[in-house]
Amino acid sequence: MIARLTPYAMVLPIVVFILAFTYWPILVSFDLSFRHWDFMSSEKPFVGLLNYSELVRSVEFWNSVTITLIFTAISVPLRLALAIAIARYLTTESKTVRALRGAFFLPAVTSSVAIAVIWSWIFSTDAGVANALLNNLGIAKVPWLQTPSLALWVIIIVNTWKQLGYDIVIYVAGLQAIPEDLYEAAKMDGGKRWHTFRRVTFPLVMPTTYFLLIVSVIESFQIFTIVDVMTQGGPAMSTDMMVNMLYRTGFTLFDVGKGSALAVLLFVFLVVLTVLKSRILGKRVHYEH
C-alpha cells in the first residue's frame, strides 16, 4: 500500500508548487480582472467587463499594443534572417567554430539589466561610443534614447544582439540535422550556392524556422527588462510595451483590476499562439530521414 503511494509522494512537492504559484494565480488574475481594486480597500466590488471596456477605449492600451506589434514585426524577421545567415557558417564541429558559436551565445545567457546598462552607455548622447563614431564622420550628436522616433530602434538593436545567439544555436542544430546527401545531390545537379540555399537548405530548415518564429513572437510580446532599464517606456510612450504598461498599471498606479485585465488579454493571446505552435510543429515539420 505504502509502496503504491510512493510515486504520489514523489510528485507531490512539485504539484504543490505549480498549483500555488502558477495555476491558482491564473484563476485569481481572471477573477481580479472583473473587479475594481487598489490593493488597499477592504472591498473588491465586481464590475463585470468594465476594466476590459475601459482598456480597449484607452489610447494608452492601443499605443502599447501597436508598439509591441511594431517591435515584434521588425525584430523577429531581423533576428531570424541574421541567424540563418550566420548559422550557415557555423555548422562544422571544429574548436574554432564552437568557440565562435559560444561568443554569439554569450549575451543570450547574460544579465539583461547589465546588457541594457552597457547599451545605454553606447547610445548615451554625450559619453556614448555611437555618437563618438558619428562624430568622426562629422555628424552632430544624436540623442538616441531621448528621441521618440529612434528609441524603439535602439531597443530592437539591443534585443536582437542579446537574442541572436539563441536563434543561431537552434538554426545550427536544424542545419546539422539535414542529411548530407541532399547537399551532394544539389551539387551534382550543378546547383549554385544561392540556388542550393533556396531549394535545399531553406525548405529543409523550415521546421526550425517555424519553431523560432513562434517562440520569438511569444518572447517578443513579453519584452520588459531591457525597456524598463533603458527607457521605462519613454520618451513620449514610444517604447511602451504591453508588459511595461502592465507593470505600471498594477504596481505604480495600483489599478489591480485593469492590470489584471491587461494580463488576461495578453495571456489569452499568447496561449493561442502556443497552441498554434504545437499544431504547426505537430503537422508540418517532419521530413523522412
Added chain:
Amino acid sequence: MNTSGVLLRTTAVAVGLLFLSPLLYGIWISLQTANGFFSGNGEMTLQNYVDAVEKMNFLRYLFNSLIVSGGVTILSLATSIMAAYAFSRFEFRGRDLIFGLVVATLMIPGHITLIPNYLNFAKVGLLDTYAGLILPAVANGFATFFLRQYFRGIPRSLDEAAWMDGANAWKVLYRVIIPMSKPAIYAMGLFIFLGEWNSYVWPLIATDSPDMLTLQIGLARLYKMDAQEGLVNWPLVMAAATLTMLPVLLGFALVERHLVRGISMGAIK
C-alpha cells in the same frame, strides 16, 4: 596548421571580438577612473569595484543573489528529480495528467502570475524576504521534462538489480538514478542557477528594502537613479554591471556546451 586554417581562426576571433565588443568595452570602462573616462586620458583603477561593494551595498546584493539563486537551484533540482523519477519509472493513476500540468508551466507566460503572487505574498508577509523571492521560481517544468528524458535512458536492469537487493524506490533513486545522472543534474543545476541569477521582474516586484535587493535590481536602481539626475558615473555603473555578469562570464565556458545541447534538444524534440 595550413593557411586557410589560420585565416579561418583569425576571422573567427575578429568576428567574435567584434560581436562581444559592447561587453568588453563595458568591462574596460569599469577599470577607468571617472576622470580618466570623461577626459579620455585612460587612467586605470580598481576603485570602482571597491566603491560598488562598499558604498553601493553591492556586497549585500551579491550575497542576496547567491542565496536566492542557490535556494532556487537546490529546491528546483530536488522537486524535479523526484518528480522526473516517478514519471519515468512508475505507472500510476493520473500520471500523464500531472506530467502534462507540470510541463505546461513551461508555456505559461509569467506575467499572468505577477499580481496574484504579489497579493498572496503580501497577505502572508513574505514580500521582502528570501522565501518570497525563492518560492515562485521553484517549480521547473523544463528541468522535470529534461531529467525525465535522461532517467528514461538509464537501463532498467540497474534498477532491478537494486530492487532484488531489497532496496525501495527512494533507495533506487538515491543509489542508482542520481549517481548515474550526475552530469545531467550538474548541467541542469547550473542552467537553473544562471537563469535565476538573471531574473528581474519578480525580484523587482517582491523586494523593496535596500537590504533585500538582488544584484539585478540593485544595478537597475543605481543606473536609473543616476540617469534621472542626468549624470551617470559610467565607470562605477560598469563595475556594478560587471559584478552582476560575473558568474555567467566565469561559468559560461563550463556550461556552454550543456546549455547549447539542452536548448537544441528542447527545440528539435
